[in-house]
Amino acid sequence: MSIIYFLIGCSVLLALAFLSAFFWAQNSGQNDDLYTPSVRILLDEDNDIEQK
Amino acid sequence: MKQSATLEKTTCYHCGDECLTKAYTIEEKHFCCHGCESVYHILSQNNLCSYYNYNDHPGATRNRTDKRFAYLNEPSILSSLLDYSDGQISIVTLYIPHIHCSSCLWLLEQLNKINPAIHYCRVDFLKKQLNIRFDHQKLSLQGLVEILYDIGYEPLISLHDIIKEQNTTNADKLVQKIAVAGFCFGNVMLLSFPEYFGLSVYEQTFKHFFGWLNILFALPVVFYSGKDYFISAWQNLKAKVLSIDFPLALGIAVLFLRTVAEVLTGTGAGFADTLCGLVFFLLVGKFVQKKTYHHLSFERDYRSFFPVAVHLINGNQEQPIPLSQLNTGHRIIIRNNEIIPADAILLKGEALVDFSFVTGETLPVTKVLGEIIYAGGRQTGYAIEMEVIKPVSQSYLTQLWNNEAFKRHKDTRIQTFNQRVSKYFTIVLLAIAIGSLLFWLPTSVTRGLSAFTAVLIVACPCALALSTPFTMAAALSVFDKNLFYLKNTSVVEQMAGIDTIVFDKTGTITTRENTQVQVPPNLTDEQKQLIYSACINSAHPLSAMICRELAGVKKHVPTLYFEIAGKGILATINGHKLRIGNSAFVLNQTEVNADVTKVYVMVDEHYLGYFALLHQYRGGLNIISQLKQAYQTYLLSGDRDHERNALQTFFVEPGHMLFNKSPQDKLDFIDLLQQQGKKVMMIGDGVNDSGALQQSNLGIAITDNVNNFTPGSDAILDGKSFDKLPAFMRFSKDAVNIIHLSFLISVTYNVIGLSYAVTGMLSPLTAAILMPVSTATIISFTSIATHFAAKKRKLK
Secondary structure (H helix, E strand, C coil), rough: CHHHHHHHHHHHHHHHHHHHHHHHHHCCCCCCCCCCHHHHHCCCCCEEEECC | CCCCCCCCCCEEECCCECCCCCCCEEEEEECCCCCHHHHHHHHHHHHCCCCCHHHCCCCCCCCCCCCCCCCHHHHHHHHEEEECCCCCCEEEECCCCCCCHHHHHHHHHHHHHHCCCCCEEEEECCCCCCEEEEEEECHHHHHHHHHHHHHHCCCCCCCCCCCHHHHCCCCCCCCCCCCCHHHHHHHHHHHHHHHHHHHHHHHHHHHHHHHHHHHHHHHHHHHHHHHHHHHHHHHHCCCCCCCCCCHHHHHHHHHHHHHHHHHHHHCCCCHHHHHHHHHHHHHHHHHHHCCCCCCCCCCCCCCCCCCCCHHHHHHEEEEEEEEEHHHHHHEECCCCCECCCCCCEEEEEEEEECCCCCCCCCCEEEEEECCCCCCCCCCCCEEEHHHHHHHHHEEEEEEHCCHHHCCCCCCCCCHHHHHHHHHHHHHHHHHHHHHHHHHHHCCCCHHHHHHHHHHHHCCCHHHHHHHHHHHHHHHHHHCCCCCCCCCCHHHHHHHHHCCEEEEEHHHHHECCCEEECCCCCCCCHHHHHHHHHHHHHCCCHHHHHHHHHHHCCCCCCCCCEEEECEEEEEECCEEEEEEECCHHHHHCCCCCCCEEEEEEEECCCEEEEEECCCCEEEECCHHHHHCCCCCCEECCCCCCCCCCHHHHHCCCCCCCCCCCCHHHHHHHHHHHHHCCCEEEEEEECCCCHHHHHHCEEEEEEEEEECCCCCCCCCEEEEEEHHHHHHHHHHHHHHHHHHHHHHHHHHHHHHHHHHHHHHCCCCCCCHHHHHHHHHHHHHHHHCCCCCCHHHHCCCCC
C-alpha cells in the first residue's frame, strides 16, 4: 500500500500545476474582459460582404 | 412619437434619427445632418461600410461638427493621459461612451485602415474603453482623437479619471483567494474520507500522513485566503466594534489550532476539511456580493463634466491651458456647448446659458455684458469671451460639491441587520463557550478545552455571514433586470429603512427630453411653412423645439433674417413679415401669466397666438399617491412654482411642495428632515440636487439614458422604470425579511450543533457534515425566497 504515498504525491503535484496555471491566467489578464470576445467572434474578417 | 407628421418619415442611415431635410444624401442614403453624412463619407472612403451591416443605425447623431482638441498638444495634459510612451510608440486608453453594439466594436478595431500609424486597438466592451497603441511620430494624440471624433466616437476626456477608477476594481485578488481555498478544500476532503470511514489497524501510518498533509493544505487557506478576516477583525477590535468578522476570524483560528494540536498529539483527525470549506464558502459569498456595473459610475463629481482645458486669450491668439492653471483675471473663450468652468464676467458676445446642471431649469437664460455667470452653465450659441473672477476651486458650484455632505462617509447610515445582530451573536457565543469551559474544567481539562473549541467551531456564523450576501446579490440582480442599478448590496437594506421620500421636480417627475409643444390653433399650412422657415435658421433651443414640432413642412428661403438675442426673430419670407419671440418683443407687453414658457408669433402685424412649452410629466406619476400611504412625500424644485396647481393632487399636505430652492437649500432641507429623525430618500436627476443626493440616507439618480452623466449617488434608476418604484420599495422590505428568516434557520442549525458541542464530544465528521449542509440550506433558501418575492412584486 506504500504506493499510495507516491500516488498522492503525484496527484497533489498535478493539481498544483493546474492551480499555478490558473494563477498565471488570472494575473496575465485573461479573465479581465469576459464579454468582448463573445461579440468579436461574430464579426467577419473580410470586407467584401455585400452592402445592405 | 408624434402623430402630426403626415409625410413619410425618413430616418438617418447613420444614426436612425428622423431626417428633417433632404439635403444630405449619398447614394440613395439619407442623413439627418452633415455630421452623420461625413462619417459615412469617411467610412466609405476607407472601405469600412460593413459597419452598417452588423446593426441598423449604429451611429450617434452628430449635430456638432467643430473640433476642439488643441489642448491635447499640451505636454502636461498629454503626459497625464498616456499610459506609456517612448521615442516611437505611445499607448493610451480612452473612455468612449458611445460604444454600444457590435458595429462599434468592429469599427474601432479597424482604425488601422483609416490611419496606418495606429498599430493596435482593443475594445473592452463593458467598460467602454479603447486601448490604442500608435506611432506618435506620425500621428499625435490630437490627431488620433480627431479621427475618433470624425467617425462619431468622441472619447470622454475628463479630469475625473474614469478609466483608473474602472480598472482598480480587481485589486484585492479575491478570485485567486477563492481558487486557493477551493483547491485546498477539494484535496482535504479527499484526504479526510478514509478517516470518516475508519482505517484498519494496519493503516494507522496513513492517518499521520493524511493529517500532516491536511495541515499543509490548511496553511495557505488560513494565511492567504482567510487573511482578510483576521485583519478586519483586528481593526474592528481596535475601533471597539464587534462585527461579524470577529467570530469568523475566531472560528478560523480555533479550527486551525485545534487541527494542529490533534494531529501533533495524534488524538484525532482535526477539522481541516471544515476549515477549508468554511473559508471557501465565505469567500464565495464575498464574491457574489461584489457586483460592479462597468458602464455606471456612482462616484462622479464636478470634475467629470468640467473640461480638461480652457482656451485663454492672449492678445489675439488662443492658447489652451489645463483647468488647474486657470486663475482670476484670465480671459477665456467659451464656445457653443462648452461648460463655463469658473465664475466669470461676460465681456463679449451673446451669452445664452443653459443652467440645467446647476438649477434644473431646462430653458437657457440670456445674460448681458458685465453680468457674472456662475460655473457649471453651458453656453449655447456663439462663442463668448469672459474674464475669470474666481478660481475653479472657489466657484459657486465647486463649493457646493465640496460641501461636507460629500466629504463625510455616510456614517449616518442605517445599520445593517448583520451589524446589529453580530454584536449580540458574538457576546452570546463567547458566553456559551466560556460557560462550557468552566463547566467541564473541574471534571477534566482536556474535555473543557475541547468543549470550548467545539462551541466556537460549530457556532462559527458561516450561515449568518452568507445569508446577507446571497439574498442581496439575488435582490440586486432582480433590480437590475428592472433597470434599477444599486451601488452595492447594503443599499437594499437602506431602502427598506426609509420613511420619507423627497422628489426633485425637473427631470425627475417631468421628463427632460419630451417637452410638449402646444401649437397655436388655426394655423394655416402656409403660416406653418413660414414659421418653420424662420425658426430653422436659429440656433435657439426654443426654435429647435418649434421646428421639431412642425417638421415635414416645406421650407422657404428668407429674404431677410434677423435674430435678436434674448428677444426673438425678425424675418421676411415670401413677402410676409414675421415676428417670433417673447411677449415683450412681439406684443410690446410684459408677460402676464408666467406659468409656461411661450413663444409668440405675428405674421404681417397680425397676431396668431403662441407656442406653449409644457413640461411633460413622467408616465406613472400616480405612484406618488401610492407611496403616500406608507411614506411621507415631498417635492423640491429649483424653478418657479408655476406648476403648483398641476402637482397639488400628488402633494396634498401643505408645506410638502417647495419651489425656488437653490442646490444649497435642497441640501439643507434634507438635513432638516434628518434632524427630525427621518430617514430620507432623495430622487433627483442632476448636479443641482447632487448635494441633496449625498446628504440623504439614500440618493437615487434618475436618468433617461444610463450612459449619460449621472451625479454621485447610491443608485441609478432608468426613467422607464419610474413607475415600479413602489414595487422596488416593497421588494427591498421583502429582502430584509428573507435575511431575518435565514438568520433564524442558521440559529436553528447552531442550536443543534451546540447541543453536541457543549458536551465536548463533537466528532470531526459531525462538523464536516453540519457546515456544508447549513451553508447549502441558507444559499438555496435565500435564492428561492428572493425569486418568489420578486414574482409577488411582479418584478420578474
